[in-house]
Every structure is written in C-alpha cells, then in structure tokens.
Amino acid sequence: xxxxxxxxxxxxxxxxxxxxxxxxxxxxxxxxxxxxxxxxxxxxxxxxxxxxxxxxxxxxxxxxxxxxxxxxxxxxxxxxxxxxxxxxxxxxxxxxxxxxxxxxxxxxxxxxxxxxxxxxxxxxxxxxxxxxxxxxxxxxxxxxxxxxxxxxxxxxxxxxxxxxxxxxxxxxxx
Amino acid sequence: xxxxxxxxxxxxxxxxxxxxxxxxxxxxxxxxxxxxxxxxxxxxxxxxxxxxxxxxxxxxxxxxxxxxxxxxxxxxxxxxxxxxxxxxxxxxxxxxxxxxxxxxxxxxxxxxxxxxxxxxxxxxxxxxxxxxxxxxxxxxxxxxxxxxxxxxxxxxxxxxxxxxxxxxxxxxxxxxxxxxxxxxxxxxxxxxxxxxxxxxxxxxxxxxxxxxxxxxxxxxxxxxxxxxxxxxxxxxxxxxxxxxxxxxxxxxxxxxxxxxxxxxxxxxxxxxxxxxxxxxxxxxxxxxxxxxxxxxxxxxxxxxxxxxxxxxxxxxxxxxxxxxxxxxxxxxxxxxxxxxxxxxxxxxxxxxxxxxxxxxxxxxxxxxxxxxxxxxxxxxxxxxxxxxxxxxxxxxxxxxxxxxxxxxxxxxxxxxxxxxxxxxxxxxxxxxxxxxxx
Numbered sequence: 001x002x003x004x005x006x007x008x009x010x011x012x013x014x015x016x017x018x019x020x021x022x023x024x025x026x027x028x029x030x031x032x033x034x035x036x037x038x039x040x041x042x043x044x045x046x047x048x049x050x051x052x053x054x055x056x057x058x059x060x061x062x063x064x065x066x067x068x069x070x071x072x073x074x075x076x077x078x079x080x081x082x083x084x085x086x087x088x089x090x091x092x093x094x095x096x097x098x099x100x101x102x103x104x105x106x107x108x109x110x111x112x113x114x115x116x117x118x119x120x121x122x123x124x125x126x127x128x129x130x131x132x133x134x135x136x137x138x139x140x141x142x143x144x145x146x147x148x149x150x151x152x153x154x155x156x157x158x159x160x161x162x163x164x165x166x167x168x169x170x171x172x173x174x
Numbered sequence: 175x176x177x178x179x180x181x182x183x184x185x186x187x188x189x190x191x192x193x194x195x196x197x198x199x200x201x202x203x204x205x206x207x208x209x210x211x212x213x214x215x216x217x218x219x220x221x222x223x224x225x226x227x228x229x230x231x232x233x234x235x236x237x238x239x240x241x242x243x244x245x246x247x248x249x250x251x252x253x254x255x256x257x258x259x260x261x262x263x264x265x266x267x268x269x270x271x272x273x274x275x276x277x278x279x280x281x282x283x284x285x286x287x288x289x290x291x292x293x294x295x296x297x298x299x300x301x302x303x304x305x306x307x308x309x310x311x312x313x314x315x316x317x318x319x320x321x322x323x324x325x326x327x328x329x330x331x332x333x334x335x336x337x338x339x340x341x342x343x344x345x346x347x348x349x350x351x352x353x354x355x356x357x358x359x360x361x362x363x364x365x366x367x368x369x370x371x372x373x374x375x376x377x378x379x380x381x382x383x384x385x386x387x388x389x390x391x392x393x394x395x396x397x398x399x400x401x402x403x404x405x406x407x408x409x410x411x412x413x414x415x416x417x418x419x420x421x422x423x424x425x426x427x428x429x430x431x432x433x434x435x436x437x438x439x440x441x442x443x444x445x446x447x448x449x450x451x452x453x454x455x456x457x458x459x460x461x462x463x464x465x466x467x468x469x470x471x472x473x474x475x476x477x478x479x480x481x482x483x484x485x486x487x488x489x490x491x492x493x494x495x496x497x498x499x500x501x502x503x504x505x506x507x508x509x510x511x512x513x514x515x516x517x518x519x520x521x522x523x524x525x526x527x528x529x530x531x532x533x534x535x536x537x538x539x540x541x542x543x544x545x546x547x548x549x550x551x552x553x554x555x556x557x558x559x560x561x562x563x564x565x566x567x568x569x570x571x572x573x574x575x576x577x578x579x580x581x582x583x584x585x586x587x588x589x590x591x592x593x594x595x596x597x598x599x600x601x602x603x604x605x606x607x608x609x610x611x612x
Binding site: 070105107111114115120125138140141142147148149150 | 352353354356358379381382397400401402421422424426427440442444445446447468470471484486490491514515528530554555557558573575576577579604
C-alpha cells in the first residue's frame, strides 16, 4: 500500500516536472513550452515555495544558466544559481539530472552541438565541484536545434545560449 | 537572307559559339563568363499511342535540366522553321542554323504496358554532324523522370566532356513547425526537388544526413535517446542500425569513407569534441585528433588519404587538413571570420565551406591549400554545402531571419552563378547530394 502511494506521487511529480520544463521536448508530443512558468498552478507536486519540489528547483533556484557568445564560462550569476542547484540535488538525493547545453542560431550546426556540450559539461563540472555525485549527472547538447526565443537579435540569442538542468527520478539510460 | 546575316553576325560576336563553327560542339566549363550553348528540343516522337504524354513530359524535362544549368539556352519551339516528325528523318541543318540552335536533340519514346524506352540523338548543328551516337534508356513509365534526366546527363556529358548530375538524388532534413518547436524528418528527393519520400517520422530530431558513396545507405544524427547518436539507414528498406557509442558520449557529424566501410565523425565527452574513425564491419574505433578544442565536421579527400575538418584550437573556428590516420594538421583558412562545415570536392581540387563574418554567412570554395578563396553566396544564414556528383554545383541550406524564419535548399555553381532555390513544399535543410544513379 505504501509502495503504491509512493509510486503514484512519483508519477505525479514526473508528470508535473515534464510539463513545467520548457526544454523538455518529449517524443514529438509537441510539449515545447513557450515561456517559463506558463500554465503553472497545479498543486500535486508542491509549489515553487516548497523547497523539496522540482518546481522550487526549476523556478525559485532556477534550472538554467546563460552564457556569453561562444563561451562556456560560468558567470557569477550562473554560479549563484548552480550553488542553489547543487544544494538542492544534495538534499534531494533521489533525483538525477541531465544537463542540456544549447547555442544561439549564429553558428554552424556541428560547431553548435559541440559548443552546447562544452556548456553542459561546464555546468556538470561545477555541480560536481560542489559535491553532487558525478554519477547522477549526465550531459547532452541540442546545439541550435531548440531555441526558446525565436527572434533574430541579441535579446533572444542571450536566452538561447543556455544550459538547463533537467531533473528526473528514474535511472537514465543512453 | 537578313536572318542569315544576323545569325552570322551573332556567331562572330559570341566568342564561345564561334568555336562550335570550326570544330565539334564543345563547351569548356571554366570560371570565366560563359556564353550559353543554344539548343533546340523538338517534342520527342511518341512511337506508340500510349507514349504521347511521356514523350512530351520527357522532352520538357530535358529542356528544364539543360537550361537549369545556366550553361545552355533553349531556342523556343515558336522559333522552329522545320519540325521533326520522325526520329529517323534526316535533319534539315540549315533550318536549325538559321535560328542559331547550336545543338539539336531529337528523341522518341515507346511505351509498352508499364515499360518505357526513350532514345535520342544529339546533333552538332553547325558542323552538320551527330555528336556521339544514338542512345536509348529503358525503364518504367512511373520512372519517366529518370529517363529524361539520363538523356540530359548524356547531352551534358557529350557537350562539356564532364559527367552530369541530373539523374541523382539528395537526402535532406524536411522541416515543419515554428522555430521553437521545429519538427525534423529525413527525406529523399530527386536533385530537382521531385519525388520526395520520407525516410523517418518527426518524433525525434534528426540532423545532417550523408549519403554513402554509392547511395545505398545514409548516415545521420538522431536524438532518439536524448543524446545525439549516429544511425546508419538502408535507403531501400529503411532498416536502421546505431553506431556503438558509450554512455555519456555524444556522436555526430558523420561521413562515410570512399569505400563506404568506415565512418569518420565527432565524439564529445567531458566537454571535448574530437574526430574518430570507426570500421562498420569490425566496430574498431580510432581516435584521430587529441586536442582539448572542438574538432568536428570531418570530410575525406576523394583518394581517402586526407581529412579536412574544422577546429577552434586557434581560438576561433578554422579549417585544417590532416592525414586520414590523424596526426599533425595544417591550417588552410586565413581570411577574416570563422570557417566551418568543410567538404572536399569530388574532383579533389577544392574545399567548400561555410564562412561566418560580420554578421553574415557565406558558402565559399578554396583550393585545398587554402588559396584562391571565393565566396559564392551571402545571406543571414547559409550553411552546410554539398557537392554535385561532378563537382560543378553546390547545394546548401539557407535560413531566413526572425521569428518566422524558415530554412530552404539552394544551389549555386562554383562560379557563383545560377543561384536558385530547390522547389520543395515546406522547410528543408542539410542536403547531401548523392551519386549519379546507375
């Protein structure tokens, strides 16, 4: 009985996490969110003020850090966010994460994939340096394939040059 | 009489065509300004009643292929003095000279059931002789376009002395949906945008398909697992197999070796991207670059001895050439800006690339030692060049700016002339031009 209710809660958490993360493009289901926090008012998985909820991680701490053009250096603002992420991941040891690196459209496709990997890896290394077990963190890169802002100027590019820490419960297979 | 004098005057004025008067019809493709060869294609004869439509369609396609190169100019049927009603009938050369048609193509089509045969003859009008011999191609009625392309390839070959590129296919990424939720699927088309077929659905991001040298397989990058991985797809049965990649690694930017047995590609691990080679038969891996920088977009020389690739080891993306077995690399790009996605030409003399400079993107070519750089295009975002089988034309992706930006395929001659969009429904990117079909 305990097992079932725990499973149910986990599923609910997963579902909520999936639909609140704008970078989760699940299997072509058209699940691309348009803006951070759009359509968030479900209660099941806790709220952004509940420090153990993925919502708290995604919104209150911040699930992403941004990068300057063609760099993978973590900025001071980024460090603050990643310190919060590391703390959260250490407290909530059941979670794993995939760090997804992204680039803006100003670059060739292959280079941007490699650049996104560099960014995601920089985030992973920072989190590991703050004590998060490396085994819980994987990295991938979408290059310039998944912009969240669509205009063709720096205001959008700055938002697209990002690395997003995407939480999950289950073991990650690749 | 007046017309004759005009014709003669024109012939004297045009440097290229004059040569056609004194020797056999021949167009030498150079990078200089080319005066197109004029040609006439009377509608092909239908030798069976059922061949009427195919005869008309095929002759129109031959015209479209040849005129589409920019190297040939059609003399329209309205100018014809004599008509060709039969394939066997002797050619009235004076009538074709009078309208200044340097080349004349006559043909005939037979249809029996679903089988189609097309035959043609090419005449050098000013020397009054046949260029090459009559030739025929057999296929199916449904495959009539291929028959037309084969006639056009043969004509192109006889006049230029080089291989054609009409009976070839291009594998690419078909795109739909808005920029922030773009759906991508692999597709294959004839070089001119006809006969589009989809090879995958759009449930996962797919990128940069690359034909095998004989066109039987396609390498591409798929996000099926959430991590970029390389798949090998069999074109005829759409069967797929994944290149073995360790957990935590990303594999992308693959190309076949010239024998189709090996794959060169990029592998990323721990923020570092290097170039590797894997034997598809044995699964054996070999690491070809060892630097902490980004090395990607490898492309082999036609003789298989060297690899051109991009690297940011100098601080920005530049082009380098190294041995196919790795080792010391020499930089070949030295102009302003960044250089990426290099592709070695099928002739071995040039490298095509994407150049990014001062907020613009260009497709360009340079010699393999980096000299004689020429930019062929300029736009908000041009990238990913792919060579035609004869190394005369480059196809690439062009993306438009802004929230409604979409990607299309374009082609351009290596002279920089004849830039045009490939007519396709919907968005398209990452073309890979396959070989001439057998």
